[in-house]
Amino acid sequence: MSEEQILLAHGGGGRLSQRLIAEEILSRFGSGPLATLPDAASLQLSGRNVCFTTDGFVVQPLFFPGGCIGDLAVHGTVNDLAVSGARPRWLSLAMILEEGLPVMTLRRVLDAIRLAADHADVAVVTGDTKVVKRGQCDGIYITTSGIGAALPGFSLSIAQIQPGDKVLVSGCLGDHGAAILAAREGFPAEHSPKSDSRPLHRLVEGMAELAAGVRFMRDPTRGGLATILNEMTAGQRFGMRIRARDLPFSPAASALAEMMGLDLLHVASEGCLVLVCAASVADGILDIWHTLPEGRDAREVGIVTGEHGGRVILESAIAGERVVDVPSGELLPRIC
């Protein structure tokens, strides 16, 4: 045990990540709001429900088709608040810079942060900058934390999910991870998938009137849709059935996945919302989402069932049924 080392897969969002978090984090800090590992902690302040979240960003390359580490850092934290049913308000910005980083690169990243924050209607209100020697960082690492005010009407928890509920996704799956992979493999930008990095809070605020029917939301980042759906079903009496024919994928991501033998169910999105809701509000939510650019490709992709509790089943017209599992290793290091 004493010779155990941290592996890249400990950061990949798969089984090893989950084990590290369970054994090392939950064992020490799991008695409070961290217990259920929400995307954002729900805190009581002066009788008001406040959400608080943090994310580190180490993406490589720093600039990729559809975005850069700067806007990604804003969107990641904004989205963790949004899927927690909160309106994002304030961000902190902590940067670790590598000696020798061109100041122009820093400027481009900061410009992207500024633009993304303005677009998402959040303010960067506090920050910190550290510099380390060449070879002790890889250009720039960013940690953003965010505070949001809980939106009235949402009461989100996995415990509310019931058989008969619908599973919706707000857009194409896996575009972010596919864009990073394409950039690393040297694909020309014009043939590459574009990252879907974008804020999701308008999708959440837009459906406020249907909030009572929303059971749970997450954004499928590290580990992709497969990981998120397994997190929702793990240890539960219910299961989920997902229909392969209804899953939205962009043509560029599909082509790349085909070429490289990639399962897009395991690939990260950074601008996609996965939502479980009462069947009665599913069409209403999709109608609202379809009016927003970020919800244009929204679909109902599956259903919660009372059968095969704890498991996610993919129905495919060609291949029949298969269990959708959590990736066990590291698929793509440093995608966010």
Added chain:
Amino acid sequence: MSEEQILLAHGGGGRLSQRLIAEEILSRFGSGPLATLPDAASLQLSGRNVCFTTDGFVVQPLFFPGGCIGDLAVHGTVNDLAVSGARPRWLSLAMILEEGLPVMTLRRVLDAIRLAADHADVAVVTGDTKVVKRGQCDGIYITTSGIGAALPGFSLSIAQIQPGDKVLVSGCLGDHGAAILAAREGFPAEHSPKSDSRPLHRLVEGMAELAAGVRFMRDPTRGGLATILNEMTAGQRFGMRIRARDLPFSPAASALAEMMGLDLLHVASEGCLVLVCAASVADGILDIWHTLPEGRDAREVGIVTGEHGGRVILESAIAGERVVDVPSGELLPRIC
């Protein structure tokens, strides 16, 4: 301009740091709470004043006499909230881990975080973990953000400082930086200064009844007391006179400074509070601080004057007077 690169000194807390922040950060994000670069942003939430802060920690070595990166990360953020007149409540914890880090090292750091959080009565409520390849980080980097509730009675700003006000420090200066330097130089631990890394919120909460007389507080981390006092006086009509004979230094830090030609006025503390207050409350505050272990060495060290506006003067019995300036380069990289 386009060939400019980030230097270690951009992270050192001196002039280059200040220029980077002014030119690249304030120009983009300085219209709101960031404008005055407070240790924590003051935000309005449901009519309640909330403080929000963030800090990155890249200290090397990870373990040093008196602490480690884990408790330092807790104390740094707790103290940024405390000196802003807030009661620290919640922390976020984002870690970047280097592939190959022994899991035992991570456990020791997490144990220190847990202990420090318990001791400071704050809860770690949200977090994130990323792993990067060998050589893309140096063991472990930690970013903590914190939320605190503003304590009633404190109204802190540099604009309230007036000639005749007193300057207090709560403990010995420079112990943290001296301990890091001693560890790097291979001094045996028993002869080394110990870091003063510790929470300061009890010093702040303890003087709540005298809050109306407190003008401004800071903790002298990167750049030491010299930098903090210059930040308070820069561009102001008032100046400060500090008495060398009243500045508290530990024997171990003094000996190391002597040996290595170090000016402890430029060296970081991580458990010391610098406070400017009305003369009428100075003795009362010192009396309260002296009852707490972390305030045992508290002293009045100087006075705010109407003369030499914008400057900090050190009075020395031997050397007469000299201007205390901000260090311009990098003194000790990665001390926090």
